[in-house]
Amino acid sequence: MKIAVCIKRVPDMEMRFSIAVDRTSLDQTGLKYEMGDFDGYALEVGLQLVEKQGPGEVVVISLGPEGVQEILRKGLAMGATRAIQLKADQVPFDGLAIARALAEELKGGNYDLIMFGRMATDTANGTVGPMTAELLGLPCVTGISQLDIGQGNGTARRDLEGASETVHFPLPAVLTIDEGIARPRLASLKGIMAAKKKPLETKPAQLGSISLTVERMELPADRPPGRIIGEGADAVPELLRLLQTEAKVL
Amino acid sequence: MAAFLAFAESRAGRLRKVAFEAVTAARQAADRAGGHEVHAFLIGAPGIGQGVEALGKHGADTVFVVEHPALERYSPEVYSATMAERVRAGGYRGAFFTASAEGRDLAPRVAARLGVSLASDVTGFEFQNDSLIAQHPAYTGKVNVTLRLTGTPALLSLRPGFVTPAEQPRAARVESVEPAMDPAAARVTVSELAQRSTTKLDLGEAPIIVSGGRGLRAAENFKLVEDLAAALGDAAVGATRAVTDDGWRPPTDQIGQTGRLVSPDLYIAVGISGAIQHLAGMRTAKTIVAINKDKDAPIFKIADYGIVGDLFEIVPRLTAEVKKARSS
Numbered sequence: 001m002k003i004a005v006c007i008k009r010v011p012d013m014e015m016r017f018s019i020a021v022d023r024t025s026l027d028q029t030g031l032k033y034e035m036g037d038f039d040g041y042a043l044e045v046g047l048q049l050v051e052k053q054g055p056g057e058v059v060v061i062s063l064g065p066e067g068v069q070e071i072l073r074k075g076l077a078m079g080a081t082r083a084i085q086l087k088a089d090q091v092p093f094d095g096l097a098i099a100r101a102l103a104e105e106l107k108g109g110n111y112d113l114i115m116f117g118r119m120a121t122d123t124a125n126g127t128v129g130p131m132t133a134e135l136l137g138l139p140c141v142t143g144i145s146q147l148d149i150g151q152g153n154g155t156a157r158r159d160l161e162g163a164s165e166t167v168h169f170p171l172p173a174v175l176t177i178d179e180g181i182a183r184p185r186l187a188s189l190k191g192i193m194a195a196k197k198k199p200l201e202t203k204p205a206q207l208g209s210i211s212l213t214v215e216r217m218e219l220p221a222d223r224p225p226g227r228i229i230g231e232g233a234d235a236v237p238e239l240l241r242l243l244q245t246e247a248k249v250l
Numbered sequence: 251m252a253a254f255l256a257f258a259e260s261r262a263g264r265l266r267k268v269a270f271e272a273v274t275a276a277r278q279a280a281d282r283a284g285g286h287e288v289h290a291f292l293i294g295a296p297g298i299g300q301g302v303e304a305l306g307k308h309g310a311d312t313v314f315v316v317e318h319p320a321l322e323r324y325s326p327e328v329y330s331a332t333m334a335e336r337v338r339a340g341g342y343r344g345a346f347f348t349a350s351a352e353g354r355d356l357a358p359r360v361a362a363r364l365g366v367s368l369a370s371d372v373t374g375f376e377f378q379n380d381s382l383i384a385q386h387p388a389y390t391g392k393v394n395v396t397l398r399l400t401g402t403p404a405l406l407s408l409r410p411g412f413v414t415p416a417e418q419p420r421a422a423r424v425e426s427v428e429p430a431m432d433p434a435a436a437r438v439t440v441s442e443l444a445q446r447s448t449t450k451l452d453l454g455e456a457p458i459i460v461s462g463g464r465g466l467r468a469a470e471n472f473k474l475v476e477d478l479a480a481a482l483g484d485a486a487v488g489a490t491r492a493v494t495d496d497g498w499r500p501p502t503d504q505i506g507q508t509g510r511l512v513s514p515d516l517y518i519a520v521g522i523s524g525a526i527q528h529l530a531g532m533r534t535a536k537t538i539v540a541i542n543k544d545k546d547a548p549i550f551k552i553a554d555y556g557i558v559g560d561l562f563e564i565v566p567r568l569t570a571e572v573k574k575a576r577s578s
Contacts, residue, residue, distance in 0.1 A: 013390045013507060014526050026393070037508050093397060095358065096367040121507065123388050123395075125370045127358035134362035139437040140326065142355045145501070159502050160351040161410075161452040163261070165324065166442040179508045180494075180501045212367040215383065216396040223533065226540070226550045232559035233567040239539065240571050242555055247537040249458075249516040250482075250575070 001056035003046040004111045006102055006132075007039040007075060008091070009068045010122040017219070024214045025090075035071040038117025040184035042177040046115050047079045047185070049149055057081035059109070063101055063205050064091045076195035077187035083198065086205035094212035095127030101205040102128065103135035116176045118143050126176070133174035140174040141167050145181055252343035253287040254280045255403075257333060258305055258313075259352055260294050262443060263322075265301045267455055268348035268408075270308045270415035275408055276346045277309030277418055279377055283343070287311040290422070291336055293329055295322040299424065306422030308415055313422045320433035323440040324352055330359035331430040337364060337403055344377060347407040350454070357407045369399045369406040382406065390507045390530035410454045411513065446502075453505065456486035458516045461505055461532070463490040465521020465542060465561055469498035474565045475520055481572040488512070490528050506531035521561050524549030541565065 011017070012032040020027045035043075043060065050056040060075035062068040063086040072083035086101050106114055114133075119126030126142070133140030145164070146157040149171070156167045159178065187195070229238055243250045256276040258269035273290050280286040290310040292301055299315045306313070316332055337345050337360065347357040349371040361368040369375075374385030382404035384397045399406070453459060460482070462475040472487070479485035489499040491506050505512055507527040517535035522528060524540070524547055532538070533552060540553035541561050550556040557564055 011389070013392075013530070017389060017392050019393075026389075093395075094367050095370075096362060096365075099362060121390065124386075124390070125368075126354050127361070127368055127370055130355060130358040131362040131368075134330070134359050140359070141438060143351060158351070160261075161454050163443055163445045164502075165440045166444075167438060167440050169438045211400045212369060213398050214395055215398045218394045218396075220387075220391070220394050220534075223538075223552045224554070226538075226553045226556055228545065228550055228556040228558055230557055232557070233563040235557045235559070236564060236567045236571050239555055239557060239568065240575060243516070243537070243539070244575070247516070247554065249537050250572075 001050055001053055001113070002109070002111050003050060003056065003113045003115060004059045004061055004106055004109060005039070005043045005046045005075070005080070005115045006061050006128070007043060007071055008036045008120045009033050009062060009064055009071045010036045010120055013121055019217050019219060023216055025217065033067060033070065035074055036117050037121045038119060038177060038179060040117070041179055041181055042115040042117045043075055043078060043080065044182045044184040045147060045177055046113070048182060049113070053149065059084060061086065061102065061105060063088055063098055065089055069200060072200055073195050074187060076198045076200070077191040078185055079191060081198065083200040085200065085202045087202055088205040088207060092207060092210050093123060093214050094210045095125055095131055097207040097210045098128045099131035099135055100208045102132050104206045105203070106132070107136060112171050114138070114172070114174045116174070118176050118178045129174060129176035136174070138172055138174050139169045141169055142176040143178045144175055145178045147175070147181065252283060253289055253340060255289045255291060255337060255340055255342045255345040256310070257345070257347045257353070257356065258290045258292045258301065259348060259350060260292070260298060260301065262445070263294060263297060265304060266350070267415065268350050268353070268410050269305070271408060271410065271413040272346040272348050273305055273308040273310050274415045275375070275413045279344055279375070283377060286343070289314060289340060291333055292316070293321060293332065295319060302422050302424050306420045307417050309418035309420060310422045311420050312425060314425050314427045316427045316429055318429050318433055321429070323443050325433060325436050325440065326355055326359060326438050327436045328429050328431055328433050329356055330363060332427065334360045334363035335430040336427065342403045344382065344404045344406065347405070348410050349407040350410050353407050357405060361405045364403070366401055366403065366405055367399060369397050369404070371409050372406050373409050373412045375406060377404070391511065391533055392530070451484060451486045453486045453488055453503070453510050453512050456484060457514055458482050458485035459488050459505070459512055459514045460485055460518045460520065461488035461490070461522060462493060462520045463522030464492050472498060474562070478518070478565055478569045478572070481569045481576070483576070490522055490525070519549050519553065520565055522549055523547045524552070
């Protein structure tokens with residue numbers, strides 16, 4: 001089984017962000033980067049599939065500047081076989097451009113499965129996976145919370161608002177993975193050492209024309225500072241009064 | 251003529267609220283552009299066409315109806331092929347989706363089929379001459395991004411709940427459309443749709459959310475949270491990641507960075523300390539109430555109204571007072 005997992009380098013979301021002087025990007029000072037949350041789940045699912053149903057290989061692919069090599073090495077340390085960096089000075093906001101570059105790389109790869117996280121934790125669009133599938137003409141299931149891969153086909157569950165769907169699909173397919181399906185493993189020391197010797201190939205990203213761009217980035221207005229209105233159950237009538245007359249939400 | 255198209259989402263044969271949000275947004279765009287037409291796209295099993303009248307009521311001039319017995323459940327391939335063909339044929343200035351689970355699946359597919367990009371999960375939009383300017387909250391709600399999408403048609407998906415459905419009645423014309431591909435040839439099929447509950451409100455649609463954290467100490471104590479939600483009426487129950495990880499609540503109840511992002515009118519945090527991952531999912535709520543025993547808990551920094559103390563005394567009292575207020 002041959003699996004590609006597309007991963008994105010995203011800033012650590014627990015940091016305080018500030019906007020760069022160009023007003024269209026984040027100030028890079030002190031930013032720490034990591035693999036996107038959902039991408040970690042996708043990689044874990046891919047690794048487990050090859051371990052259980054091998055032989056095979058897991059290829060991690062990331063688009064972006066030199067820094068993405070760090071998360072590719074992390075993917076290799078977790079157990080991926082090899083890595084590909086699609087080199088671009090920056091990752092555009094345009095999902096179709098990214099999908100085009102990925103499809104160009106993936107099309108000749110004979111992958112049984114191409115996996116993504118449900119969305120990138122930074123830009124929160126979730127468009128690249130299904131767009132890549134369409135460009136490759138492959139079946140696609142998004143937001144998968146349970147997955148079962150059989151001989152040449154699979155069954156997935158995807159959660160909707162207040163409901164869930166059971167979806168059947170043939171292989172090869174493109175899948176996007178939701179949280180909670182399998183907790184990403186930590187890289188072992190042995191894995192980290194082995195990763196240094198695994199192949200990491202770098203190629204230019206074929207992004208094509210870009211039609212979706214960032215016009216401006218701003219920090220949202222801070223919420224007014226919190227207010228403690230009282231202690232214990234005796235504060236409840238005052239809370240109710242404020243909700244009715246001041247906030248007017250009841 | 252630059253008309254606008256709205257995808258009217260349905261489930262199990264019924265229109266969803268997001269369908270009216272998409273039509274309302276398309277109506278706003280069409281009116282701002284000088285009174286152009288709004289078209290809606292409605293697809294499903296025979297009988298789905300009954301939704302036409304309701305779509306007209308929200309401002310659709312024409313509804314394109316696709317009915318086929320094999321479309322009882324969502325079919326990503328048939329939906330995207332047929333919707334893409336309609337967008338192409340209609341020469342629209344813009345096409346509206348919503349960023350619901352179905353919309354997030356469908357919209358990028360339609361965009362890729364058309365070879366255009368997509369502004370997704372949008373909380374504000376304006377069509378200019380050759381551009382769509384769209385607002386999109388990113389970086390777990392910590393950064394507001396203004397996007398420029400050039401080219402026609404401009405595809406966008408709206409954040410659910412951001413547009414309030416408004417009535418602007420039209421006697422909608424109906425045009426029947428055949429599926430753009432044989433549904434029997436679809437490779438991806440949905441065999442089952444399991445509704446978790448038909449009576450409970452979804453977190454994304456509820457005007458009030460009561461949410462519980464580790465402070466509740468045990469799964470069975472979520473009854474306190476459920477009782478309060480029931481007393482409030484239009485309320486859904488959410489949870490923190492710690493709670494869903496422990497299996498006290500299903501993963502789908504999780505609010506936060508990796509769960510649902512919600513912005514209800516009222517958010518009541520019960521026994522929640524306010525980890526940054528949780529705040530990312532609910533900081534845009536209009537009014538936040540926090541009940542926690544630790545006065546230094548981070549949740550109190552953003553709560554409009556906080557009560558410090560024992561939730562096991564405070565919450566039942568609040569439930570009782572709400573019941574009393576609602577019955578009087």
